[in-house]
Amino acid sequence: xxxxxxxxxxxxxxxxxxxxxxxxxxxxxxxxxxxxxxxxxxxxxxxxxxxxxxxxxxxxxxxxxxxxxxxxxxxxxxxxxxxxxxxxxxxxxxxxxxxxxxxxxxxxxxxxxxxxxxxxxxxxxxxxxxxxxxxxxxxxxxxxxxxxxxxxxxxxxxxxxxxxxxxxxxxxxxxxxxxxxxxxxxxxxxxxxxxxxxxxxxxxxxxxxxxxxxxxxxxxxxxxxxxxxxxxxxxxxxxxxxxxxxxxxxxxxxxxxxxxxxxxxxxxxxxxxxxxxxxxxxxxxxxxxxxxxxxxxxxxxxxxxxxxxxxxxxxxxxxxxxxxxxxxxxxxxxxxxxxxxxxxxxxxxxxxxxxxxxxxxxxxxxxxxxxxxxxxx
Numbered sequence: 001x002x003x004x005x006x007x008x009x010x011x012x013x014x015x016x017x018x019x020x021x022x023x024x025x026x027x028x029x030x031x032x033x034x035x036x037x038x039x040x041x042x043x044x045x046x047x048x049x050x051x052x053x054x055x056x057x058x059x060x061x062x063x064x065x066x067x068x069x070x071x072x073x074x075x076x077x078x079x080x081x082x083x084x085x086x087x088x089x090x091x092x093x094x095x096x097x098x099x100x101x102x103x104x105x106x107x108x109x110x111x112x113x114x115x116x117x118x119x120x121x122x123x124x125x126x127x128x129x130x131x132x133x134x135x136x137x138x139x140x141x142x143x144x145x146x147x148x149x150x151x152x153x154x155x156x157x158x159x160x161x162x163x164x165x166x167x168x169x170x171x172x173x174x175x176x177x178x179x180x181x182x183x184x185x186x187x188x189x190x191x192x193x194x195x196x197x198x199x200x201x202x203x204x205x206x207x208x209x210x211x212x213x214x215x216x217x218x219x220x221x222x223x224x225x226x227x228x229x230x231x232x233x234x235x236x237x238x239x240x241x242x243x244x245x246x247x248x249x250x251x252x253x254x255x256x257x258x259x260x261x262x263x264x265x266x267x268x269x270x271x272x273x274x275x276x277x278x279x280x281x282x283x284x285x286x287x288x289x290x291x292x293x294x295x296x297x298x299x300x301x302x303x304x305x306x307x308x309x310x311x312x313x314x315x316x317x318x319x320x321x322x323x324x325x326x327x328x329x330x331x332x333x334x335x336x337x338x339x340x341x342x343x344x345x346x347x348x349x350x351x352x353x354x355x356x357x358x359x360x361x362x363x364x365x366x367x368x369x370x371x372x373x374x375x376x377x
Contacts, residue, residue, distance in 0.1 A: 089125070154189070219324065293362060
């Protein structure tokens, strides 16, 4: 075990050197690459500290997989593994300016991972470039040899980009220009995702409330309802997994975490069956929207990373918008990748691409091709 230092950016609990197998003549696909693996909890943590965001040291590095993201962003590892239940791969990737991939739900084994909420738990990964991202994906997803990317349509969720707390036109322009260069303008269409979801997911009516948050012009009511259903089901499954332990041990939890854990433990089972129905309806509806080989583009989160130690009340609207965006892949089980698009005002910015459940290989290959267009030699 190697010793830890300040130069680790607070990313690691432990470090090990794994020596190569000198007795094997087989050239393994990830030979020579360094990697890190999420332990259990990083992010803003009262017990172990907060990893430093290499892109913006005064900003948060993301959620519970942020140590894995920081290790990659700081060039301490070539790739890393994390878990994503509500956004813990996609958000740190966006905040740290790297690629982060959440696979289709159930595609990558979660054996050996302590469950949080099984309907949403995934094992994802980070990398600084899409080639390594794809190499790791080929191993975890058991993908066959590469095939040419068949893009059916790139659908841009216009209303989701309107949620950004920064000018959205730049992100869309960069994305559209690259896709037009690769596949032509006829491959691009635009949609109001919130209206589509509301019209095509009947069970959503159980979660459409009348609170002031949903009525605000800077939120999308149907996606807020979607995130409400996601959090309800997550709390239900978390309570079944860990409620008895939490009640008996009463663990010392940090601010924000403690409130959410006890909210889950004390939650009721109301509308749980409707949550499971909603998942199936959303997956079918989005599948119809995208069609064969279709990809959906939207922001990963509503803007750049917040400052460290920002008061939770100050972040309330930002978090509500973030969860509404993150819930689209979370509830549908679709694969999603967060793609860095550089810096604005010295802060990292990103977009996300989603593809149908099981289309992980398509998405990884598309991202690799897109990166080449975004960064010509």
